[in-house]
Amino acid sequence: MSDEAEEGKGTTEGSESAVRRDRFSGGPAREFLSSMGADRRIFEADLAVDRAHTAMLAEEGVIDAESAGAILAALDDVENEGYDALPGGEDVHEAIETAVIDRVGAEGGKMHTARSRNDEVAACIRYRVRADLLAALDSVLVARAELAELAEREADTVMPGYTHLQPAQPVTVGHWALSYEGALARDTERLLDAYDRTNRSPLGAAAFGGTTFDIDRERTAELLGFDSVVRNSMDASSARDFLLETVSALATHATHLSGLAEDVVVFANKGLVELDDDYASTSSIMPQKKNPDTLELVRSTAGDAAAGLNGLFTTLKGLPRAYNRDLQNATSHAWKALDDVPEATEVAAGALATAEWPAAELEKAAGEGFATATGVADLLAAHGLPFRTAHEIVALAAERMDGEAADVATIDEATYEVTGDRLEELVPIEAVEEALDPAASAASRDSYGGPAPEEVRDAAADALDAVEGHEADVEARRDALGDASERLDAAAAEIRGN
Numbered sequence: 372m373s374d375e376a377e378e379g380k381g382t383t384e385g386s387e388s389a390v391r392r393d394r395f396s397g398g399p400a401r402e403f404l405s406s407m408g409a410d411r412r413i414f415e416a417d418l419a420v421d422r423a424h425t426a427m428l429a430e431e432g433v434i435d436a437e438s439a440g441a442i443l444a445a446l447d448d449v450e451n452e453g454y455d456a457l458p459g460g461e462d463v464h465e466a467i468e469t470a471v472i473d474r475v476g477a478e479g480g481k482m483h484t485a486r487s488r489n490d491e492v493a494a495c496i497r498y499r500v501r502a503d504l505l506a507a508l509d510s511v512l513v514a515r516a517e518l519a520e521l522a523e524r525e526a527d528t529v530m531p532g533y534t535h536l537q538p539a540q541p542v543t544v545g546h547w548a549l550s551y552e553g554a555l556a557r558d559t560e561r562l563l564d565a566y567d568r569t570n571r572s573p574l575g576a577a578a579f580g581g582t583t584f585d586i587d588r589e590r591t592a593e594l595l596g597f598d599s600v601v602r603n604s605m606d607a608s609s610a611r612d613f614l615l616e617t618v619s620a621l622a623t624h625a626t627h628l629s630g631l632a633e634d635v636v637v638f639a640n641k642g643l644v645e646l647d648d649d650y651a652s653t654s655s656i657m658p659q660k661k662n663p664d665t666l667e668l669v670r671s672t673a674g675d676a677a678a679g680l681n682g683l684f685t686t687l688k689g690l691p692r693a694y695n696r697d698l699q700n701a702t703s704h705a706w707k708a709l710d711d712v713p714e715a716t717e718v719a720a721g722a723l724a725t726a727e728w729p730a731a732e733l734e735k736a737a738g739e740g741f742a743t744a745t746g747v748a749d750l751l752a753a754h755g756l757p758f759r760t761a762h763e764i765v766a767l768a769a770e771r772m773d774g775e776a777a778d779v780a781t782i783d784e785a786t787y788e789v790t791g792d793r794l795e796e797l798v799p800i801e802a803v804e805e806a807l808d809p810a811a812s813a814a815s816r817d818s819y820g821g822p823a824p825e826e827v828r829d830a831a832a833d834a835l836d837a838v839e840g841h842e843a844d845v846e847a848r849r850d851a852l853g854d855a856s857e858r859l860d861a862a863a864a865e866i867r868g869n
Contacts (some may be wrong), residue, residue, distance in 0.1 A: 385729040392805065411463075415450075416498040417467055419856075421467060421471075423438050425446075434481045434482075439481075442869060443867055464495075484584060488578040489693075492575050504723065505566070506709075507715075513558050513718060515552050518548045518834070522831035523545065523828060525728055526545040526735075528545070531740075532737075539620075540811055541742055541810070545828075568616060569597050571601050572591060572601065575607075576604035579609060579666065579694055588600045596851055605693045608694055619681055622712075624673045625711075626676075628719050629670045631719060633670055636666050640734055643729070648723075650721060674711060679707055686701045738777075738807075743809060747761075750806045
């Protein structure tokens with residue numbers, strides 16, 4: 372993936388290009404410079420880019436149809452034989468070009484006319500990243516659907532809600548699940564945005580300074596399914612901000628997964644969720660253990676993704692325009708995140724889909740630590756007391772309870788000490804008893820987005836509708852790529868037919 376010797380015009384003679392490269396191909400640094408070990412990932416992308424560029428050159432009359440047809444046929448052979456059959460080279464681009472020249476002779480070098488490996492590799496990376504982004508989006512959408520369906524199933528299941536890991540207010544499992552669905556919905560939007568900015572063609576920028584040949588950059592973009600062209604040739608060949616955006620979106624998503632995984636690990640520790648055996652393991656010497664290992668690895672994925680983002684930022688920071696060989700090492704950070712984060716997403720979704728939520732244990736835990744205190748204070752405020760006075764009453768009652776179960780008598784005494792009135796003079800005792808019940812407490816908070824079961828069901832239904840909408844967005848992009856592939860096949864077939 373090194374800079375080309377030419378400034379953008381290219382050469383129609385592959386043998387001359389090979390000689391020029393051979394001058395710098397020996398010595399102990401050759402293996403250090405080579406990217407062949409990592410280039411397997413963009414093998415198919417490079418073949419598509421070669422086909423589109425060759426077809427465009429023939430359509431524009433830059434190279435003759437006979438040479439273009441021979442090149443396209445040779446590229447088919449290279450694809451059929453596979454990556455492992457490529458000759459050695461500095462990178463996959465050189466190796467494919469060499470393989471084509473081996474088959475058709477020096478005329479094969481015409482496919483490199485009017486381009487550089489700089490714009491070529493930039494196009495290949497974008498081509499592959501966009502496919503990987505669609506796969507990542509698939510995994511996120513599955514996880515969102517699992518969360519929404521979990522919310523529907525467990526809309527009535529009361530559980531403790533925490534702040535600072537302390538029991539805070541009773542909520543429902545459904546409400547908890549939707550809190551993560553909402554975060555993953557934003558992750559979906561970020562990944563779609565990253566896709567759209569990735570899906571812009573740099574091809575035709577050459578080394579960085581454009582070309583003297585009469586090429587059609589919009590045509591190669593069309594054949595490859597890119598939505599548009601990165602216009603400035605210097606920007607096109609050197610820009611990798613689309614990688615930053617991609618890895619940033621993945622790291623953000625991994626951070627949400629990490630929080631979800633941490634919650635499940637804590638819940639499992641408290642007996643508030645039972646993971647399926649497929650998502651747990653035991654100890655090598657302690658047979659009673661059931662460890663949430665898969666979720667712990669999901670949790671750690673965020674660290675790797677964040678490290679990759681930092682590595683990418685550090686590699687790109689301060690690079691001068693235009694192409695620099697540092698960019699060869701930048702891409703690996705994106706590949707790792709594109710592999711690891713979707714896998715973690717799939718595991719998290721599977722764990723949630725198969726977990727059991729013990730209702731009795733959850734409701735019992737939801738009432739511990741006077742978690743219904745806020746509901747009692749709200750009730751007093753609703754009957755005319757200033758909220759701060761109500762807060763003082765409930766705080767005094769909580770102090771008197773000292774961790775024991777909440778009771779009306781203690782609240783009554785606290786009310787009398789603060790206001791001089793008995794509790795029953797301010798609010799019906801039945802209403803207080805109901806406010807102390809965890810299930811009733813959760814159900815009473817039926818504001819938009821709250822934990823009340825009916826609100827959770829409505830929100831879960833809306834979330835599933837949103838998932839369907841985003842699935843359609845992903846499929847539209849995938850269909851557009853399929854249409855482009857058909858256009859490229861048709862263009863190549865027409866040239867070979869001539």
